[in-house]
Amino acid sequence: MTAHSALLETIHTDWDLLHADAEHTYGALGTLSGAAVLELVQRPQSRESRDAVLHALIALSQSGHQAANRVLIRAFAPLAVRQARTTAALSDLEPGDAIATAIGALWETIATYKLERVSSVAGNIRGNMLSLLCSMSKRHRNQTWGEVVLPHEDLTIAAENIDPMPSEPTVTDTYRDLVDVLTWAIENETLTKDEVSLLVRFELTDDDAALEREQLAEQLGVSRAALYQRVSRLRRRVTAAIQEHVRTHGRW
DSSP, X not given: OEEOOHHHHHHHHHIIIXXXXXXXXXXXXXXXXXXXXXXXXXXXXXXXXXXXXHHHHHHHHHTTOHHHHHHHHHHHHHHHHHHHHHOGGGTTSOHHHHHHHHHHHHHHHHHHOOTTOOSSHHHHHHHHHHHHHHTSSOOOOOOOOOEEOOSSHHHHHHHHHHSOOOOHHIIIXXXXXXXXXXXXXXXXXXXXXXXXXXXXXXXXXXXOHHHHHHHHHHHHTSOHHHHHHHHHXXXXXXXXXXXXHHHHHSOO
């Protein structure tokens, strides 16, 4: 059985017909076709270079630049599909509806992104989306997913370049377990959405965890030691809440 989102298909069709070949001026990036700007995002490059491109596109999108918005949606659609599959709060939805919900979270994340966050932009988008989805109230319904059909294979390429897909054990264990715990923590008012967002950005780093956490501390205006202390307090609060839940209910 396959799962497909009508919204995902609409995004793809809209891209092909209206944006891929159309030229627009993207600020300092120049006058380019949508496909050329997407290539600027997807091509192999340093994290700093990709951050600069993504940040420029987000700033344009927030100023009302529709073409920049469509490039971002097109680039991060695979991430929305991944989060739709792994976020417990969406597990009672039909797969197509879960994908549409995750794409909605992507749209909101782009619209509300804090422009002072100029580094780890792709990671911030991923964390903000996950925080939004974890704040949904429903969890732990067993929805069976088949293969998710993306409109075109190049969407998968975008996922690999923007948000590399971990090996399957990592996705099914570490990532999903973290999502489940954080969803539960929000539902039980153990953590706020902002605290979940902080933990997501701290825990779900890419290749250079130390650098990303240093950048996170700078963005928050605190020392690295203060950041680690804050995260440690949040972890202890979650652990204590889980222990209390087990004592009361006999299981997690």
